[in-house]
Amino acid sequence: MLTYNELIELKKKLANEEVTLEYAKESCWKDFQEGARAWHTNDWKKRRSEVLKDKCEICDSKETLTLQHLSHTLKYNDYEREVTKRYTETFIGSNSIVDKFEFSEHVIKDYDYVPIPLCPNCEDNRPNKRVRKLPQYLCAVCRHEFDKPVYKSVEELIAIFYENEDAIEVRDKCFISKDKWKNKLNLSNIKYWFQRNMAKTKDNETIGKEAFLLYLDDNIKYLSFSDTITACKKCAFSYDIKNMELCPKCKEHYKGIQYATCIQCLPEDRRKAALETIEFGKEMHAIHKKLGID
Ligand SMILES: [Zn+2]
Ligand SMILES: [Zn+2]
Numbered sequence: 001m002l003t004y005n006e007l008i009e010l011k012k013k014l015a016n017e018e019v020t021l022e023y024a025k026e027s028c029w030k031d032f033q034e035g036a037r038a039w040h041t042n043d044w045k046k047r048r049s050e051v052l053k054d055k056c057e058i059c060d061s062k063e064t065l066t067l068q069h070l071s072h073t074l075k076y077n078d079y080e081r082e083v084t085k086r087y088t089e090t091f092i093g094s095n096s097i098v099d100k101f102e103f104s105e106h107v108i109k110d111y112d113y114v115p116i117p118l119c120p121n122c123e124d125n126r127p128n129k130r131v132r133k134l135p136q137y138l139c140a141v142c143r144h145e146f147d148k149p150v151y152k153s154v155e156e157l158i159a160i161f162y163e164n165e166d167a168i169e170v171r172d173k174c175f176i177s178k179d180k181w182k183n184k185l186n187l188s189n190i191k192y193w194f195q196r197n198m199a200k201t202k203d204n205e206t207i208g209k210e211a212f213l214l215y216l217d218d219n220i221k222y223l224s225f226s227d228t229i230t231a232c233k234k235c236a237f238s239y240d241i242k243n244m245e246l247c248p249k250c251k252e253h254y255k256g257i258q259y260a261t262c263i264q265c266l267p268e269d270r271r272k273a274a275l276e277t278i279e280f281g282k283e284m285h286a287i288h289k290k291l292g293i294d
């Protein structure tokens, strides 16, 4: 696992094109085994001890201090998805038209079509299928009764779609992807994923690099402890640490975002009550557990 400084170095090299994306990924992930965590490394332990304050930044207690991260990191795939989405939007902006023939081929090749039954009289797509009564179908719109609904062919649907992408006939998600996901899509969805793929193919390397740089940034920030607070065990337990911010009054202690100030900045009587609540939090938890209402 790379140390904090090695990660910074790697990021610089990747940004300056001194190393390839392939190389950067490999050196970052090579001994990134399942269960191997940053806090097992000496580098992490040493820098943690330098950042850990000598008292809780919420209540001033010196008992069992821990370092709590105020934000959490994303996975590489999350970044890749974000960046791909952005590139897709740009791509669609300048390539809004997809070749009809190419699109038809793609739809037929990669999707199973499960046609929607339509009323033969008015073509409404919601005829009621009756269990006991014949004829089997009753159109909810024109009250026509019939045994054989009509269906639109894929070609007809695509022709309508190319006339008007928002046409009511093409809104049903009647295509099922042939891959393992078996996603149900309509033609608009299929077009989006088709264009997304084209954008991804076109800018594959750029997207990967951008996503990986964001991922490295995230990890560097995490390992830098810049977004952490020292909290005693009780405060870490009593507060949702991710919803803490610096008190605007003293700019020294942390407070929950729902409160106006930190505990220390409260008037004497309320301060005492708040500190007791923290003390109380742990006991309440034990009581709740005992009563089975946890
Ligand atoms: Zn505390
Ligand atoms: Zn009808």
Ligand SMILES: [Zn+2]
Residues within 6 Å of the ligand: 247, 248, 249, 250, 251, 252, 253, 261, 262, 263, 264, 265
């Ligand atoms: Zn304060």
